[in-house]
Amino acid sequence: MSDELSLRDLRLQKLARMRELGFDPFAVERFESTGSANDLLADFDAKQGQAVAFAGRVVSHRLMGKAGFAHLSDGDGKIQGYFKKDDLGEAAWEVYQLLDIGDHVGVQGELFRTKTGEPSIHVRTLVPLSKALHTIPLGKEKEGQQWYGLTDTEQRYRHRNLDLICNPEAREMLIRRAQITREVRNYLDARGYLEVETPILQIVAGGAAARPFTTHYNAYDMDVKLRISLELYLKRLICGDIPKVYEIGRVFRNEGVSNRHNPEFTLLEFYEAYTDLEGMMEVVEGMFRHVAQAVFGTTQLAMRDGFVLDFSSPWRRVDLLDEIERLAGVTRADLATLESAHKALGDKVIVNTATGKRIVPEEEHNLGGLIEKLLEVFVEPTLIQPTFVVGYPIETSPLAKKDPNRPGITRRFEGYILGKEICNAFSEINDPIDQRERFEQQLGARAKGDDEAHPMDEEFIYALECGMPPTGGCGIGIDRMAMFLTGAEVLREVIFFPTMKPESREDD
């Protein structure tokens, strides 16, 4: 028998004793507080003597003979209760003694200050509202400094409820993320975009270069895929003359996890008819400015080490091939064809000495991929303040309009913050003939073994053939957006339940 089991048994015994005393925590359905802990504490001296009710979780418990204290937390704030045997009566006093850190209770009493001046509730009535059967690893704290607590990253992610109870930063992150998505919606709604929902189960999972998850639909006895993007269905709505649409939804990519990747993540995509990639840039700039201002009260966000992430002005705009020439020394002429590029780069591994990132030119078998690799290794690390990189190669952009003035280049940009991609946008292809050719090129790549190449989607082509206006579209990873704006170091801090392998449990 493990120790945890005996601690749990002990708490079950306390629960049973509470029930014997006529206080069944789990029988209570409702308890109304006069206000939040912070409400009660505000302008406290004016309210001394006032009768109040308050419910919260027990986060400290100090028994001293025939009286005692406990701090009750509502998550946002906490207030101390003073419990005295004479005031509570025998049964409720025993209930107080049976309380553990982690239990929920409701109290009624008057506001007063203790001898040491702490605003407290002089409790007359105690109502247990839940019993915690496990130890809550809440550290003790003094003057804002915390001792112990839950710090093991694995446990924090596996038991996020404990993380939220024990670590105020985790709670802060959750709230900030919610505020960020709310303000994204507010911004787009105010601009006349319609929020929609499109299928997650799809026959053809397209709109991005990624491997999908596959599952089985019993009723039709067919395999279906989980979506990897929102793009194609949203554009079918544009084809239905819904001129401004967006969706914030979960997409799934069958790939590894890292500091900046999770196999399921939240994607925002928005599409607007009769505009182009420049129009999308303005929307993106405005969105970040609005969200930063609304959530953080400033468009100049202080990051660690005194760095300020600045959304107050238009984002820097650079051309992809210009930047590669400037930072990697590879010219546009070099990048005219795959052969000329290989000739220019040679067969040696090229290392960016500043970052340690490297390219193996001979491993890149198409020009677009090679160009994007050069971007990643030499350009990305320089894109710290918000920057739009314009002009992506056609091979890796099967849904973006061709640039009429630049063969091989599309009307596409990506936005970067802190050296990482944050959005991807373009003037959408609305020529069904062009779109079919692009898909066919992708099928060619797929035949050569590229299992992330885009599949053919006849339904989508059919919608284009019925007519789609010129359209600008953009995708933004909401998790990354939350990460950048909050200054979180890893994506899993803003994904509350990151994908993890199961932990084998012996006590099942």
Next chain:
RNA sequence: GAGCCGGUAGCUCAGCGGUAGAGCAACGCCCUUUUAAGGCGUGGGUCCUGGGUUCGAAUCCCAGCCGGCUCACCA
């Protein structure tokens, strides 16, 4: 997928060849305004799993599982 680091009490950690420790939490007693409450006492561990080396393994070796970091791939 590769490399490096880690997994010891409920939590945070120490121990790194001689048979398991601390603080907090827990349990008992004392204490009717404390606040990292205090005092006295007590219990609690397949040292991630499975092999191996050794008289002896938490400790050394091998394999595996889970996690973290870096890299690869992608948003």
